[in-house]
Amino acid sequence: MKLKVGITGQNGFVGKHLYNMLCLFPDEFERIEFKKEYFADLSSLDQFTSSCDVIVHLAAMNRHSDPKVIYTTNIALVESLIESLIRTKSKSHILFSSSSQESKDNMYGKSKKEGRELFIKWAEEFNGQFTGMVIPNVFGPFGRPFYNSVIATFCHQLTHAEMPVIQIDGELNLIYIGELVEEFIQQIRSKKSNLNYQVIHTAHSKVSEILSLLNRYKEDYLEKGGIPAINSRFELNLFNTFRCYIDTENHFPVKFTQHIDPRGAFVEVIRLNVGGQVSFSTTVPGITRGNHFHTRKIERFAVIKGKALIQLRQIGTDQILDFYLSGEEPAYVDMPVWYTHNIKNIGEEELFTIFWINEFFDPNDTDTYFENV
Template sequence: MIKIGITGQKGFVGSHLYNTLGLNPEEFERIDFHKEYFDNAETLDHFVQQCDVIVHLAAMNRNPDPELIYHNNVDLVKKLVNSLERTGSKAHLIFSSSSQEERDNRYGASKKEGRRLLAEWANKNDGVFSGLIIPNVFGPFGLANYNSFIATFCHQLTHGESPVIDVDGEVKLIYVGELVQEIINQIKSGKTAEEYIVPFTTYIKVSEVLAKLVHYKELYFEGGEIPVLTTQFDYQLFNTFRSYFDIAAHYPVKFKQNIDPRGAFVEIIRLGIGGQCSYSTTVPGITRGNHFHTRKIERFAVIKGKALIQLRKIDSDKILNFYLDGNEPAYVDMPVWYTHNIKNIGDEELLTVFWINEPFNADDADTYFVEV
């Protein structure tokens, strides 16, 4: 069992790493960290003493005062180094630096200096240190106007705003899930890598990214249609886009019913991709689900009976409740990293149609059971 602490545990990359490590409780034990620990040497020391691995992600990357960014980030590293020395820690230290190290800005300079200080500690104390130089990171739940231009574009397109491209350059990107796997690989290696350049996985123009997102808005956000997704980047970008919906306001989405003397015809889903479609009957009082996915795209469509669909982001206590009635057929799509269930709250049998973008594979189910 490897005991891992993450500074910046609640940040964009930190929360993804923390949640992913939680999928393997037999291999990793997560040591909780709170930003207040940096303000109390005794508390910080107690944290450091518990860890076999410390992933230092805590940093400031946006502020009107560039010097504040520099001094904040370097001071955090110095506090961590002081704690490592006070406690005689032999933890494997993993540091998230940036491809901006060589740019003429104070954020990049702070990252370069932080990496130097931690490498110096490791060399002096026979420690293990991984200095990761990371390209632009994107993925679900990043903060608009802070973590990435993709986060900003996604938020704007789902909240009635119009994105503007400042510089249409080509950018090197890595999906947050891919970065998390790189960090886990470093954890498992247990070897020093003072300057490890994390490879980017996508190289694309900003305008191409925006064109894809505008397409997702028109087809999916406004029309409920799953677009054609041909590459791994397309799936990553689409799931990123979906995470910026105001879920409580967007769902449930009512279907258009085409009614004539024979009855009604309802289109459940229009696809640019394949997948698996199925249905279930559920007797009154029974709940199905209570699981989440990290990559799958899934739709629950209620066409008969009364249902309560519940969603909860796995690192949140907030539960979203959606009440659906087959008299007005509607659907709810399941965001990644949200555990979800469906319960028959009526007096008759509930009929639900399910669609998911990939057939079930027991060897790679991407299904993790957690109560809503």
């Protein structure tokens, strides 16, 4: 039997990643759609809670000019969900996203701590199943700048000709969004309560150290087209986060510099400070390759002969980005994570393409998920 999983805050930063990741396990999970309007409609909220085997409560306010509004909003959301659970006599396993700020003297942290305590009280009184996940600072692709994290803010500023400023050079305990989603899925699969589950951070860094890395990514990648040195899983996650704040539609395709003399032409395809795998392909007219996406891999398509249409679409959205490339002006397009992509020969001759990806192909861990653009 599939587990029916609903996510309040489905369209938020964490919610969107969790919702998309669950679709990679279609035989295990069925996603129950949630809309924020449900909190104002008791009938719709009750229909949602009664339909779910698991509810991940992520809906919350992070920032507001009045901290009291943050507190009252977040507590009201928790109370509304609990009231619906009681009305429907729900036996759903509730997972609650709390924060390491529980221990800090601010209204957001207070709302998270008291929200978790309210769920614990519900679980004790109604024999409910509850997991309260206390989470460190989260970063990753598609987070809202000036809202979700300082990393989202820095990435946005560096890719939009703005100058980041460090307010406090603090020490941050961090977890990448993909790692956090794995934690949620692990807890869903466990089907066990854990009232105070401390999610362990996977990286620790000063704010200035993070900004230094991001500045290097801007110089090496955004300005020079090279791939920077990546010395850890954290740096790979940070680089993939940075790439997702680039204006993909207007940045690509990037033309190569051709050096032409009587012998022919020479083009430097990529400068690497990291390893990987380089492949070469020919594609006959009318054929399309790809239609898949990656969650961690860095990939470059370089067209050196023929005419190609490269298409990208972010998972969970409808907008398709079309890039037309020609061997007459060799160019490349890089694939952001969580963008399904393809390449089609739209010319009358064979298409010659060079593919680079940052890790060797492993048939047991392909990080390749098929979905048509």
